[in-house]
Amino acid sequence: MLRYILKRLIEIIPVMLGIAFIIYAIMSFTPGDPARLILGANATNEAVENLREEMGLNDPFLVQFFHYIWRIVSKGDFGNSYKSGQPVFQEIFKRFPVSLNLAICGMIGSCIFGIPLGILSAVKQNTTTDNIISVIAMAVVAMPSFWVAMVLVLVLSLRLRLLPSSGATSLKHYIMPMITIALANGCSVLRITRSSMLDVIRMDYLKTAKAKGVPNRVVVWKHAFGNALLPVITTVGTIFGSLLGGAIICETVFTMPGIGALIVSSIKSKDIPMVLASLIFLSAVYSLVMLAVDLLYAFVDPRIKAKYSGK
Amino acid sequence: MDDTLLKISDLEIVYQTDLETVRAVNRISLEIKKGRTLGLVGETGAGKTTTCLAILRLLPDRTGKVLNGEILFKGENLLTMKESKLRKEISGEEISMIFQDPMTSLNPVMTVGSQIYEALKYHNENKQSHAELEKRVGEVLELVGIPARRAKEYPHQFSGGMKQRVVIAMALACEPELLIADEPTTALDVTIQAQVLAMMQDLQDRFGSAILLITHDLGVVAQMCDDAMVMYAGEIVESGTAEDIYESEQHHPYTVGLFGSIPDLDKEVPRLTPIDGLMPDPTALPKGCYFADRCPYAEDICREKHPEPVHLSDTHMIMCHRFKGEEASV
Amino acid sequence: MEGNGVRRGRLKEFWRRLKKNKSAVIGMVLLGIIIVCALLAPILIPEEQVYAQDAMTRLLPPSAKNWFGTDVYGRDVFARVMYGARISLFIGFAAAFLSLITGGTLGAITAYYGGRIDDIIMRIMDMIMSIPSTLLALCIVAALGGSAVNLFIAMALSSMPQFCRLARSAMLSVVDQEFVEAARAYGSGNIRIIFQEVLPNALGPIIVQTTQSIAGKILTAASLSFIGMGVQAPQPEWGTMLSEARPYMRECPYLVLIPGIFIIVTALSFNLFGDGLRDALDPHMKN
Numbered sequence: 054m055l056r057y058i059l060k061r062l063i064e065i066i067p068v069m070l071g072i073a074f075i076i077y078a079i080m081s082f083t084p085g086d087p088a089r090l091i092l093g094a095n096a097t098n099e100a101v102e103n104l105r106e107e108m109g110l111n112d113p114f115l116v117q118f119f120h121y122i123w124r125i126v127s128k129g130d131f132g133n134s135y136k137s138g139q140p141v142f143q144e145i146f147k148r149f150p151v152s153l154n155l156a157i158c159g160m161i162g163s164c165i166f167g168i169p170l171g172i173l174s175a176v177k178q179n180t181t182t183d184n185i186i187s188v189i190a191m192a193v194v195a196m197p198s199f200w201v202a203m204v205l206v207l208v209l210s211l212r213l214r215l216l217p218s219s220g221a222t223s224l225k226h227y228i229m230p231m232i233t234i235a236l237a238n239g240c241s242v243l244r245i246t247r248s249s250m251l252d253v254i255r256m257d258y259l260k261t262a263k264a265k266g267v268p269n270r271v272v273v274w275k276h277a278f279g280n281a282l283l284p285v286i287t288t289v290g291t292i293f294g295s296l297l298g299g300a301i302i303c304e305t306v307f308t309m310p311g312i313g314a315l316i317v318s319s320i321k322s323k324d325i326p327m328v329l330a331s332l333i334f335l336s337a338v339y340s341l342v343m344l345a346v347d348l349l350y351a352f353v354d355p356r357i358k359a360k361y362s363g364k
Numbered sequence: 365m366d367d368t369l370l371k372i373s374d375l376e377i378v379y380q381t382d383l384e385t386v387r388a389v390n391r392i393s394l395e396i397k398k399g400r401t402l403g404l405v406g407e408t409g410a411g412k413t414t415t416c417l418a419i420l421r422l423l424p425d426r427t428g429k430v431l432n433g434e435i436l437f438k439g440e441n442l443l444t445m446k447e448s449k450l451r452k453e454i455s456g457e458e459i460s461m462i463f464q465d466p467m468t469s470l471n472p473v474m475t476v477g478s479q480i481y482e483a484l485k486y487h488n489e490n491k492q493s494h495a496e497l498e499k500r501v502g503e504v505l506e507l508v509g510i511p512a513r514r515a516k517e518y519p520h521q522f523s524g525g526m527k528q529r530v531v532i533a534m535a536l537a538c539e540p541e542l543l544i545a546d547e548p549t550t551a552l553d554v555t556i557q558a559q560v561l562a563m564m565q566d567l568q569d570r571f572g573s574a575i576l577l578i579t580h581d582l583g584v585v586a587q588m589c590d591d592a593m594v595m596y597a598g599e600i601v602e603s604g605t606a607e608d609i610y611e612s613e614q615h616h617p618y619t620v621g622l623f624g625s626i627p628d629l630d631k632e633v634p635r636l637t638p639i640d641g642l643m644p645d646p647t648a649l650p651k652g653c654y655f656a657d658r659c660p661y662a663e664d665i666c667r668e669k670h671p672e673p674v675h676l677s678d679t680h681m682i683m684c685h686r687f688k689g690e691e692a693s694v
Numbered sequence: 695m696e697g698n699g700v701r702r703g704r705l706k707e708f709w710r711r712l713k714k715n716k717s718a719v720i721g722m723v724l725l726g727i728i729i730v731c732a733l734l735a736p737i738l739i740p741e742e743q744v745y746a747q748d749a750m751t752r753l754l755p756p757s758a759k760n761w762f763g764t765d766v767y768g769r770d771v772f773a774r775v776m777y778g779a780r781i782s783l784f785i786g787f788a789a790a791f792l793s794l795i796t797g798g799t800l801g802a803i804t805a806y807y808g809g810r811i812d813d814i815i816m817r818i819m820d821m822i823m824s825i826p827s828t829l830l831a832l833c834i835v836a837a838l839g840g841s842a843v844n845l846f847i848a849m850a851l852s853s854m855p856q857f858c859r860l861a862r863s864a865m866l867s868v869v870d871q872e873f874v875e876a877a878r879a880y881g882s883g884n885i886r887i888i889f890q891e892v893l894p895n896a897l898g899p900i901i902v903q904t905t906q907s908i909a910g911k912i913l914t915a916a917s918l919s920f921i922g923m924g925v926q927a928p929q930p931e932w933g934t935m936l937s938e939a940r941p942y943m944r945e946c947p948y949l950v951l952i953p954g955i956f957i958i959v960t961a962l963s964f965n966l967f968g969d970g971l972r973d974a975l976d977p978h979m980k981n
Contacts, residue, residue, distance in 0.1 A: 071818065071821040072825055079834055079837050080833060082837035082838065178426070179426065191969075192958070192962060194909075194965060195958045196957075196958050197933070197958075197961075199921075199933070203936065204950065204951075206943075207947055257464075257468040257469040258469055260469070262471065263422055263451065265479075265482060265534060266454075269451070276474075280473055305920075305921050317921055321922070339825075343824075354472070355472070355520065356518070
């Protein structure tokens with residue numbers, strides 16, 4: 054098992070390098086001169102040119118990329134923010150907890166919304182209930198999440214004054230973002246739960262369980278859902294991973310100081326080291342989440358555990 | 365007689381989809397007495413499994429429909445009983461079931477111990493403690509020849525024959541009065557088959573359970589069963605005691621075909637002999653005898669009129685135009 | 695060629711199934727209405743109505759003159775929403791088409807040649823896929839600058855890997871079949887085989903995926919525009935309009951509701967149509 058984890062961790066390294074390269078390449082097209090950005094509009098051309106030389110901006114692209122990676126590998130240095138001059142990870146770590154909370158809330162919300170409805174529609178396949186659920190899911194999927202967020206703010210904060218419309222300081226602040234994310238992502242949980250349950254629902258061992266006298270509720274939740282879990286875990290894991298950095302809309306509409314909002318503002322102010330570091334960080338976190346998902350498989354399915362252990 | 369355990373009468377089952385209606389079981393009646401073993405023989409698609417599933421109401425929800433008939437277990441109709449009551453008081457407690465393929469009839473993500481434990485847990489009338497039930501799981505496993513310590517293992521760690529033992533252990537955990545075994549040995553190796561059957565018989569002797577045994581294998585019927593029934597296209601075409609089936613001179617032509625000759629207890633007939641032709645399309649059954657197209661003795665009447673059951677003796681019944689009460693001849 | 699007759703028969707059968715599918719029909723009708731709106735907008739509504747600002751008519755509620763009211767600059771919301779349909783549909787179609795072409799070609803190449811090429815391309819695709827796609831699109835827009843064209847390019851590139859994978863697996867399932875072997879044996883050129891034999895047979899799932907992805911593209915485009923990283927004001931993009939409406943939503947909720955409903959209906963119609971298409975193309979895939 055440990056060996057498997059180690060192997061997977063090592064495999065992440067080249068992927069991270071590749072991702073860093075892709076993002077570095079894209080960002081290098083960004084218009085504007087970083088040296089000019091740092092020194093301000095009043096600096097002389099000469100000063101800007103000196104700084105460019107100092108920052109290595111005049112080197113060929115590959116050399117620049119190599120230096121960037123080398124600084125990371127040798128000193129763990131991702132560079133300083135153009136805006137604040139501080140090391141980028143200071144800001145990233147400061148904001149990560151908000152994104153993490155948001156991702157956890159969103160994930161829980163998506164499961165609460167998607168799993169029971171998915172199971173229900175699978176158990177009642179092709180009945181009116183199933184059709185109603187799939188119509189609801191279709192409509193919800195078509196709603197842009199920023200619009201859902203605005204409508205929630207309009208109704209719950211501005212009209213009813215039940216919830217705060219911005220910030221991330223209390224649990225109450227997370228309720229509307231949670232609903233927003235749950236609606237946006239819960240549908241994919243619903244769909245995968247339904248189709249995975251349908252695959253399982255005709256299995257003989259469910260008949261065995263019923264024949265043993267296991268109550269229906271237990272047959273559905275323990276025997277059927279227990280076996281339908283793997284694809285659901287993958288989907289939920291993917292959602293969680295992308296929420297960690299991708300709750301951009303929620304963080305923007307509800308003005309929560311998370312990493313998504315950081316990336317947007319850094320992109321707007323062309324703070325390239327910040328953008329690079331955040332994206333690399335998020336991709337790393339995403340890869341780790343996906344690894345965790347794979348490991349979780351082992352706990353759900355003993356056959357996979359046996360495979361990992363190399364038996 | 366009071367020792368009737370299960371009495372099925374006029375049972376009619378169809379599978380209905382948008383496209384077609386498959387007439388799987390057509391007005392069959394049968395009876396199982398306490399402690400006896402009834403063998404149900406027939407080709408694939410004859411409706412044997414459907415009949416079994418109907419007893420514990422395990423037919424697929426949307427498609428499987430019982431159109432007619434009743435299934436009385438100790439006088440109570442299982443078809444109209446509340447499902448929660450059926451699951452709680454009958455399923456696993458008084459009637460247990462063993463399925464054809466042990467590879468798929470165990471839940472792959474639960475230990476075999478916990479699956480047996482479940483059977484005990486939901487029928488725990490004596491309010492036994494967790495530890496007592498756990499102990500019982502071990503006992504049941506030992507009973508089928510599996511060391512109790514293997515209760516903590518998962519199905520994928522067992523071989524096919526061992527899995528079927530687990531399934532049997534699970535079915536017998538509550539000492540049911542009726543065991544329904546749907547081709548319990550078909551998926552197993554020949555050597556394992558004999559072991560499993562011997563074990564079932566041994567356990568039957570111990571608990572006094574009745575068995576409804578579905579099989580392809582006439583040797584198994586000869587070895588295990590007190591009574592036997594031959595099913596064809598959703599009908600029972602011949603029924604009787606094992607002696608009736610194996611010793612009598614008179615048989616339904618289909619039975620004759622199945623055995624390849626007049627059956628004989630002393631002669632080894634390991635497997636059913638294939639008969640020329642196919643079973644009639646269950647979505648469009650003919651109006652006459654369902655077997656007429658494949659029957660070497662078919663006459664005009666066979667294609668015109670559906671035969672009625674003919675009772676040759678108290679126990680022996682044949683559904684064929686060639687027989688008319690006691691004075692029929694072959 | 696005799697294959698043509700068979701193909702026409704299949705097409706007819708497909709059309710019959712599609713017409714029987716309720717959700718597909720609803721989707722097609724809604725989609726038709728929106729496309730007609732988008733096409734007729736410049737004919738029925740003078741373009742100046744979309745941009746002309748008028749301080750006198752700020753934030754008017756819906757009325758007979760301004761069906762959907764006016765926005766904060768006094769522009770007619772109805773005119774802007776109609777023109778907005780053009781932008782959203784353009785971005786949706788263009789992005790889906792571009793990612794189909796790029797991803798599909800890459801997928802076809804990987805599936806057909808296999809080996810090294812397959813390994814390398816799929817590795818790169820995996821890398822791209824482990825960057826959250828909205829973020830990737832965001833970066834590309836940042837590098838290229840915000841406009842409708844750059845937005846669809848960004849989205850097409852960020853969703854290319856999904857198409858590559860799908861095309862690859864769809865191809866792989868046909869490549870091994872006999873008729874491709876036969877074509878190879880006759881000495882047909884590789885490119886010819888890909889286009890004549892493999893692509894037409896792998897087309898079904900790819901078309902379905904393309905249709906279904908348009909809805910997602912329209913939503914993402916609106917989201918990016920909403921946070922100011924896509925189509926820029928004063929263009930009448932639905933997301934941009936919502937972003938402009940945000941400060942006034944308490945007083946003028948219609949400014950939020952109307953463009954939102956248009957986004958929903960558009961995305962919904964693509965989804966319905968896509969699902970119907972899938973069921974009609976392959977009735978067995980339904981469940």
